[in-house]
Amino acid sequence: MRVVSLLASATEIVCALDEGGSLVGRSHECDNPPWVRSLPPCSETAFDISVSSREIDAEVTRRIRSGEPLYRVHTELIRSLAPDLVIAQSHCEVCAVTPGDVARSGCAIPSATVLGLSAGSVDGIFESIREIARALGKNQAGAAVVECERRRLEAVRAKTAGRRRPSVVMLEWADPVFAMGNWGPELVEIANGDLLLGNRNQHSFAIPGEQVLEANPECLIVAPCGFNLHRAGQERPILEAQPWWARLRAVQTGRVAFADGNLFFNRSGMTISRTAEILAEILHGEISGTPTAGVHWRWIDQLG
Secondary structure (H helix, E strand, O other): OOEEEOOHHHHHHHHHOOOHHHEEEEOOOOOOOHHHHHOOEOEEEOOOOOOOHHHHHHHHHHHHHHOOOOEEEOHHHHHHHOOOEEEEEOOOOOOOOOHHHHHHOOOOOOOOEEEEEOOOOHHHHHHHHHHHHHHOOOHHHHHHHHHHHHHHHHHHHHHHOOOOOOEEEEEEEEOOEEEOEEOHHHHHHHOOOEEOOOEEOOOOOEEOOHHHHHHOOOEEEEOOOOOOHHHHHOOHHHHHOOOOHHHOHHHHOOOEEEEOHHHHHOOOOOOHHHHHHHHHHHHHOOOOOOOOEOOOEEEHHHOO
């Protein structure tokens, strides 16, 4: 089986199923496990993403409305790799290459199956694992991976059970403000947090920043989609310029955490259990394995 994965979470899942050797191509975003960077990248963003979050959001909105692509698919490269399976994402057209992007690119490979994954919840992520496992003929391994992840999540629930539930808001975009949706609220619940804003098992959408002030959480987590920890930290001055920011309880008490939203909070793959563990560390100081503070997240006063 020859696999081209155009979705970072799918690449993680293929490797978790012990089928990393089947991968012959990856998306521009695939980075976990680190060795997959040696595979040829078969996609790229269609516009400059080094600009501000406000400009990124505006360009994404413009391109969606005009029907312009968000990603370029390297058609000839994929054809030359002769894959049997191409994995893309059907859940969200913004954050990864979709089956529609593959079709529009003219990347017609008659012998290849295009698998589109849709994972808007924890159970949806588990179903993605099973779907990929079925496509690779690894049903038993898929069931084992799902069970392992369930046990890790239940371990987080058990460790934090009985503690006082701090109120929390998670932002998956800073300008404009998006409260985290999809599986994020479920992970907060597992880590015994009281989520005040968010769209459980649904896409997030822009909200007035004043809604964050109205919620006024004890803890605020900023983990923008597609941004690593360093890039997330660059959103600090943007947020600090907002008139409602300084009035937040979390800001006044220093309980604002900036986190890696790319590898963890917004990725529907093999890092969801680690994300729940990170949440338990932020909300309760409960550490599972190696501490993640300073590595995958930082309090606002510890940003460089």
